[in-house]
Amino acid sequence: MKTVNNIVQNNFKSIFSVSPETSVLDALQVMMDKNISALLVMDGTKLNGIFTERDYARKIILVGKSSKATKIKEVMSEKLVTIELGTSIDHCMQIMTERRIRHLPIIENGLVIGIISIGDLVKFVIEDQQQTIEQLQNYISS
Template sequence: MKTVKNILQNKSASIYSVNPDTSVLDALQVMMDKNISALLVMEGIDLKGIFTERDYARKIILKGKSSKETKIKDAMTSDLKTVNPGTSIDLCMQIMTEKHIRHLPVKEGNQVIGMISIGDLVKFVIEDQKQTIEQLQSYISS
């Protein structure tokens, strides 16, 4: 069975986060600098939420709030779905589809060890299918 662990092995171990009192503007700067579309919101090692481009569009821009003055804690999504390294790729895709989310924090016990995106899942599935096709072609031609 293919799991989150398989994806994390091929990803950078970097975890990008801000604390709840960070301004939305500063969080957006981190997102731009790291070329990412979501940031974890952490207090020490405690996962408090996630802040995404979607949160920015819906909770800041469309409501006319100030990015400089609004804190991440007032714009983040705090009702989080998380997965662990043993969670199957299929279940991750199901969660993302049903909940209309694009990122899943990965926890081992109480500690955040990474985050996977829908892009990570799609890339993994495509690579896995490519390997299966190559194996089948090799089997057929031998």
């Protein structure tokens, strides 16, 4: 069974976060600079929430709030689903599909160690399937 650990081992990324007091505009700048679509909202090592492009569209743009004057803590998603390194890839995909979310923070021993996106999962599954196909082709050829 393939797990989150398989993704993290091969493709560990930096964790990008902002504090709850950060302005939405500043958070968007970080997201643009890092070419990411979500930021963890952390107070020290404590995970408070997540801010995504979807949060921006629904909680800022559509309600006419100011990106400069609004703090992340006012618009972040607080009810987070988190996973551990041992969580299966299939379970992650199930969580994302059922809850209609695109990012899952990874928690190990009470600390945030990473985040995976639906894109990370899809890429991993495609690469894993490609390896299986190649192995089967090699087996058939020999």
